[in-house]
Amino acid sequence: MAIKTSLVLVCCFLIIAVMAGSVAKAQLGLGGLLGLIRIQGVVYCTANGNIGVNGTATPAFPNALVQLQCGNGNVVSSSTTNASGLFSIVLDPVQMLLSTLLSNCNIIVRTPLSSCNSSLPSIGGLSSTLQVIERTLLGLLTITNIIPEGFQFLSNL
Ligand SMILES: *[C@@H]1O[C@H](CO)[C@@H](O)[C@H](O)[C@H]1NC(C)=O
Numbered sequence: 001m002a003i004k005t006s007l008v009l010v011c012c013f014l015i016i017a018v019m020a021g022s023v024a025k026a027q028l029g030l031g032g033l034l035g036l037i038r039i040q041g042v043v044y045c046t047a048n049g050n051i052g053v054n055g056t057a058t059p060a061f062p063n064a065l066v067q068l069q070c071g072n073g074n075v076v077s078s079s080t081t082n083a084s085g086l087f088s089i090v091l092d093p094v095q096m097l098l099s100t101l102l103s104n105c106n107i108i109v110r111t112p113l114s115s116c117n118s119s120l121p122s123i124g125g126l127s128s129t130l131q132v133i134e135r136t137l138l139g140l141l142t143i144t145n146i147i148p149e150g151f152q153f154l155s156n157l
């Protein structure tokens with residue numbers, strides 16, 4: 001009898017624990033589903049990583065390691081540019097506050113420019129602050145689109 005009672009108790013605790021867990025998960029999931037932060041940009045194969053005078057004819061910087069760095073060089077996320085020089089990093093606003101991102105984080109291009117053009121420096125890298133360009137709505141999902149404000153070459157990266 002005593003064993004039966006405790007089995008029933010254990011069983012109920014388990015159910016409650018599982019239910020509490022899924023509620024917590026559902027809330028987190030909902031937070032993630034209702035908003036996303038997307039950082040997207042193109043890195044060009046120029047001395048400063050920005051688009052050149054020839055506009056879209058400017059060569060892209062493919063296969064470049066791109067990092068989102070916050071605070072004192074803490075790498076929060078990373079990505080690689082594709083053949084068009086495009087990179088994309090998606091963040092959950094639950095993990096990263098937009099205000100922190102804009103005030104405290106930079107996009108860093110780690111791969112030296114010489115890897116896309118041997119006349120460019122083989123040391124250093126590129127750095128840019130971030131800027132919100134628009135918010136788009138996709139069903140229930142709000143996507144905050146962020147781009148690099150403009151890269152600069154830093155020889156001591
Ligand atoms: C821009 O395009 C012209 C014509 O194709 C070319 O001669 C010139 O070198 C280009 N400039 C740069 C900076 O790529």
Ligand SMILES: *[C@@H]1O[C@H](CO)[C@@H](O)[C@H](O)[C@H]1NC(C)=O
Nearest residue numbers: 081082083084085086087088
């Ligand atoms: C790079 O990625 C973008 C976005 O996914 C895509 O539109 C573009 O075609 C890609 N470029 C190449 C050359 O794969």
Ligand SMILES: *[C@@H]1O[C@H](CO)[C@@H](O)[C@H](O)[C@H]1NC(C)=O
Nearest residue numbers: 045046047059117118119120
């Ligand atoms: C490589 O970089 C040099 C120096 O910026 C530039 O003059 C040259 O046009 C670049 N070459 C290509 C293929 O983009």
